[in-house]
Amino acid sequence: MNSSDSPWQSDVSSDVSSDVSSDVSSDLWSDLWSDWLLHTRHANDPEHERVLHAELEHYAERVLDGARLTSGMTLADIGSGDGLIALRAIDRIGPTLRVLMADISAPLLRHAETLAVQRDVRDQCTFIQCSAEALKDIDDASVDAVTTRAVLAYVPDKLAAMREFHRILRPGGRISIAEPVLRDDAFEASSLKIFVDALPPESEDLFFRLLHRWKAAHFPDTEDKIAANPLTNYSEASALSMPPTP
Numbered sequence: 474m475n476s477s478d479s480p481w482q483s484d485v486s487s488d489v490s491s492d493v494s495s496d497v498s499s500d501l502w503s504d505l506w507s508d509w510l511l512h513t514r515h516a517n518d519p520e521h522e523r524v525l526h527a528e529l530e531h532y533a534e535r536v537l538d539g540a541r542l543t544s545g546m547t548l549a550d551i552g553s554g555d556g557l558i559a560l561r562a563i564d565r566i567g568p569t570l571r572v573l574m575a576d577i578s579a580p581l582l583r584h585a586e587t588l589a590v591q592r593d594v595r596d597q598c599t600f601i602q603c604s605a606e607a608l609k610d611i612d613d614a615s616v617d618a619v620t621t622r623a624v625l626a627y628v629p630d631k632l633a634a635m636r637e638f639h640r641i642l643r644p645g646g647r648i649s650i651a652e653p654v655l656r657d658d659a660f661e662a663s664s665l666k667i668f669v670d671a672l673p674p675e676s677e678d679l680f681f682r683l684l685h686r687w688k689a690a691h692f693p694d695t696e697d698k699i700a701a702n703p704l705t706n707y708s709e710a711s712a713l714s715m716p717p718t719p
């Protein structure tokens with residue numbers, strides 16, 4: 474997983490209005506996700522932010538390669554964050570591309586909208602505050618491509634999200650996804666827990682106890698917790714085999 478993706482919490486909500494802020498760095502309205510993407514993940518360090526963005530651009534390019542956008546298409550980027558993928562798509566295709574940016578975070582939508590205004594591409598963009606599981610205001614069969622990066626990992630009902638992607642795609646449309654797959658790491662944490670729990674009380678082994686504590690600080694370490702956590706309750710195979718229709 475890219476450690477730059479997670480504030481380790483998925484219950485973000487916001488009731489902020491969707492007005493455009495004139496100041497991209499404004500802290501007037503924020504939520505967990507906007508705090509993470511716009512500040513915490515680079516520790517408010519401009520140099521670290523530059524390095525991070527260069528790395529993220531690489532992921533964005535790969536996702537967009539998969540979407541195979543062409544002139545005149547409509548793209549829906551779900552969990553659009555600070556606009557990394559959607560704005561890059563406009564850079565690639567130019568003024569004929571229409572993009573829908575959907576995200577649960579109103580502050581991030583406002584941030585992306587401000588960037589779109591600054592780049593003079595606001596007219597090509599629509600901003601929609603909603604969850605991936607219920608893409609309200611996006612019509613059936615209305616987009617040519619769906620992209621999403623580091624978003625489904627935080628969505629509890631991934632199947633519902635997949636169904637929504639399928640619903641909004643035109644026949645023959647494309648979906649391009651990049652998600653961290655963390656289940657194996659969690660299985661490692663749970664194996665370590667089983668091992669450490671089985672150590673005799675008098676054991677002086679510190680290495681495996683410490684290794685388990687370190688792993689468990691990052692990942693759920695029991696089967697129940699793994700199954701209950703949206704970050705770890707799927708594998709590459711299970712994500713790919715989700716049936717798109719009810």
Ligand SMILES: C[S@@+](CC[C@H](N)C(=O)[O-])C[C@H]1O[C@@H](n2cnc3c(N)ncnc32)[C@H](O)[C@@H]1O
Nearest residue numbers: 478506552553554557576577578604605622623
């Ligand atoms: C790690 S960021 C990735 C942002 C962007 N996709 C990128 O590639 O930089 C996760 C994004 O998903 C959004 N998000 C989290 N849960 C969501 C949900 N259930 N539905 C839609 N967006 C969600 C967050 O607000 C945040 O913008």
